[in-house]
Amino acid sequence: MSKSLLCPCEDVTSSEVEHAISKGFCDIESVKRFTGFGTGMCQGKQCLNAVARLLEEKSPKKPTPAQLMPFTPRPPLFPTEYGYWASASFDPERAPSGGVPAGIELGPDSLRPAGPVKSKAKIVIIGGGIMGLALAWNLTEQGETDVVVIEKGYLCAGASGRNGGGIRAQWGTPTLISLAQRSIELMKRFARDMSINVWFRQGGYLFLAKSDEVVKKIERGAALHNQHGVPTQIITADAAREIVPQLTMKGVRAAAWNPKDAVIFPWPFMWGYAQQAQKRGVQVETFTDVKGFELSSGKITKVITDRGEIACETVVLAAGAWSPEIAKLAGVHLPNEPHRHEICSSEPLKPFLGPLVSVLDSGLYFSQSMRGEIVGGMGDPREGAALNLGSTSRFLTRYSQALTEQLPQTGRVKILRQWSGPYDVTPDNSPILGKTPKLENLLQMSGFVGHGFMMAPAVAERMAKWMATGESDELFERFTLSRFAEGRMEREDMIIG
Ligand SMILES: Cc1cc2nc3c(=O)[nH]c(=O)nc-3n(C[C@H](O)[C@H](O)[C@H](O)COP(=O)(O)OP(=O)(O)OC[C@H]3O[C@@H](n4cnc5c(N)ncnc54)[C@H](O)[C@@H]3O)c2cc1C
Known part of the structure; x- marks a missing residue:
């Protein structure tokens, strides 16, 4: 086993890349997905060539030029602070533009x-x-x-x-509550049953409510959850700050807290x-x-x-x-109807954020992955129905403004990459x-x-x-x-x- 690091940001060794190749991942894009190389601070600048060289040496068949193509660059072009995006402006009345049809590439x-x-x-x-x-x-x-x-x-x-990897039993109907409870049980033992690490972390979900209407919604929700064995509590803004001391709780009137909700790596x-x-x-x-x-x-x-x-x-x-x-x-x-939802991830930080936090009024959500990144998103009411992927600076601005309002310390933290996926919305x-x-x-x-x-x-x-x-x-x-x-x-x- 060679311990020589090919990707210093994400600690990916040459043995791990060789293992990926032996599993049939014989192009840059798939080796990235399998090992996580190139997803750290430098976004592949230090490691891409070394991985391409290993692919040439170790692939069972000589790789084609398409297989050695550098992976799809993800915006922003270089790591950029949330504070920078939060200071930009956007037109709340305009529909988001920019994107690519969500056709799936057939690949190498x-x-x-x-x-x-x-x-x-x-x-x-x-x-x-x-x-x-x-x-x-x-x-x-x-x-x-x-x-x-x-x-x-x-x-x-x-x-x-x-997706964001959020797993919660805090739902509005008994059916979804019981399905989520069963999924959480199955996800807890997935690593053991399926012999693969899924980075399951039960840090809870903290829903923040700013308006009377949303406070009533979480109160109704908590009563329903309790009837079905989910220990959701309605707590004050001060009590919520005890769970995540870094939160400003600006405009927050109450919160719903279930310590048993979780995040995973999908x-x-x-x-x-x-x-x-x-x-x-x-x-x-x-x-x-x-x-x-x-x-x-x-x-x-x-x-x-x-x-x-x-x-x-x-x-x-x-x-x-x-x-x-x-x-x-x-x-x-x-x-x-398909609706694009955008999401982004930051540079890794020391673990500090236990739960997934969501401001229900705006749809903002963020959590900290086991790799330390802040992963989060926020829906855009102006996003029309279309099978459309791609990323926008409008999203980064809206999201960063909402995030830094609740978590000002993230102002100097850098966003490494953004992407999007389709919600599959029914009436x-x-x-x-x-x-x-x-x-x-x-x-x-x-x-x-x-x-x-x-x-x-x-x-x-x-x-x-x-x-x-x-x-x-x-x-x-x-x-x-x-x-x-x-x-x-x-x-x-x-x-x-
Ligand atoms: C940004 C974002 C954040 C999200 N966050 C969460 C979250 O925190 N928690 C949560 O539980 N859920 C979350 N979701 C929702 C969740 O990801 C989806 O509900 C779930 O992944 C849907 O799974 P699926 O298998 O139905 O669809 P998909 O994962 O979309 O799979 C459908 C597959 O069909 C394939 N396909 C398409 N056309 C064809 C064809 N012609 N022939 C063969 N195959 C085809 C596609 O390539 C695709 O792989 C999020 C979604 C998004 C976009």
């Missing part, structure tokens, strides 16, 4: 499997995000292993690889579910695009991909914000699950807005059981697509971001 050749997909499988899952992969693994727990997961990009390409969940499912026979086909369906007598008989067709009995649509465009290929209309902020009217072997698993990561372990566990045993489960009867036509909304209002 090395990761795109060469041959065709298998021609037949019992279950095809479309989408290799947390939903699709968690479901695949849970199906194997139920004895179903003839399963193929089709993913257009790499495993963290969608919202699952772009990526290893995808890798863990995928690896363990593959060990049991599931095929996970990355860089494979679903192009259409063959239908006969009110059923999907084949899923058509750019690597061939798969005859199947059941199809699960778990493609997050991309689900409506895929459903359309089968003649099905989904009411989900009532609740997911779409279960059967599709007139196409019963197409099962829905989308519409998780900005909270699908924390719901996935529990929802996938129940969905796999429901699929494999045929036992009824109210989740897949209440949250169906047909509820919109029937005027049965399942409204959830504890949405942040």
Whole structure:
């Protein structure tokens, strides 16, 4: 094992890069995702060439120029202080501009499997995000292993690889509270069960309320939480400052505090579910695009991909914000709308911030990762519906103003990078699950807005059981697509971001 550091910012050694190459990550972009190299203060300036050289020396096949392309630069161009952005101005009336269509790049050749997909499988899952992969693994727990997961990009390409990693049981409906409680249990033991570290940290969630209306909302929420075994307390601004002494609490009238909520690092969940499912026979086909369906007598008989067709009995649509465009290929209309949400991360700091803090009135949220970074975001009410990615200086300004108002010490801290991902928003902020009217072997698993990561372990566990045993489960009867036509909304209002 060589301990020589290739990436001094993130402590990535040459052995770790060689390990990534041996696992098949044979291009700069994927080695970065696997090892974290190039994500620190220098943003790859010191280590990129050394990693490219190792790739040339150690890859089983000589890398193509595309594989050695420096990774996508993330704005800001160089590390810039929150204080700098907070001092800028933005037009609150204007809609955010700037972005790129959220098409998933097919990526370097090395990761795109060469041959065709298998021609037949019992279950095809479309989408290799947390939903699709968690479901695949849970199906194997139920004895179903003839399963193929089709993913257009790499495993963290969608919202699952772009989110804030917040995990909370503080929800506005009993169903989401109990799903989150179960997910927290499963996430706590995920590292042990799946042999992969997920940096689970139970530092709590602290919701700050500035207006009477929001104070009433958290009070109602706490009463509901307590009825369902979640120990949320409503506390004063002074008591909240005892939990995070650095907070100014400017304008804050009360706070909701649940010490059992948590944060995690999202990526290893995808890798863990995928690896363990593959060990049991599931095929996970990355860089494979679903192009259409063959239908006969009110059923999907084949899923058509750019690597061939798969005859199947059941199809699960778990493609997050991309689900409506895929459903359309089968003649099905989904009411989900994609909304870009921007997020950013700072240079690492000594641990000081226990909970994830969120100002409910504005949607500001921030937490400290186990690597010390402040990771946070804030939704923009002016952001229209579109499958749009990309980053804006407007976001950095709005977010930095809101962050430094509550945490002025961060004024001199530098933002290292920003990115965005799509919220998959439904008319009532609740997911779409279960059967599709007139196409019963197409099962829905989308519409998780900005909270699908924390719901996935529990929802996938129940969905796999429901699929494999045929036992009824109210989740897949209440949250169906047909509820919109029937005027049965399942409204959830504890949405942040
Ligand atoms: C900025 C941000 C912050 C968030 N913060 C949190 C948080 O703190 N906690 C939380 O629980 N949730 C959070 N979320 C929400 C969470 O990330 C999502 O709800 C969740 O990841 C959705 O998972 P998914 O598997 O449904 O979708 P995705 O992860 O988007 O996966 C869908 C996959 O389908 C693939 N796909 C698309 N088209 C095709 C095709 N034609 N063929 C094959 N595959 C295709 C995509 O490439 C993608 O990988 C956040 C989201 C964002 C954007």
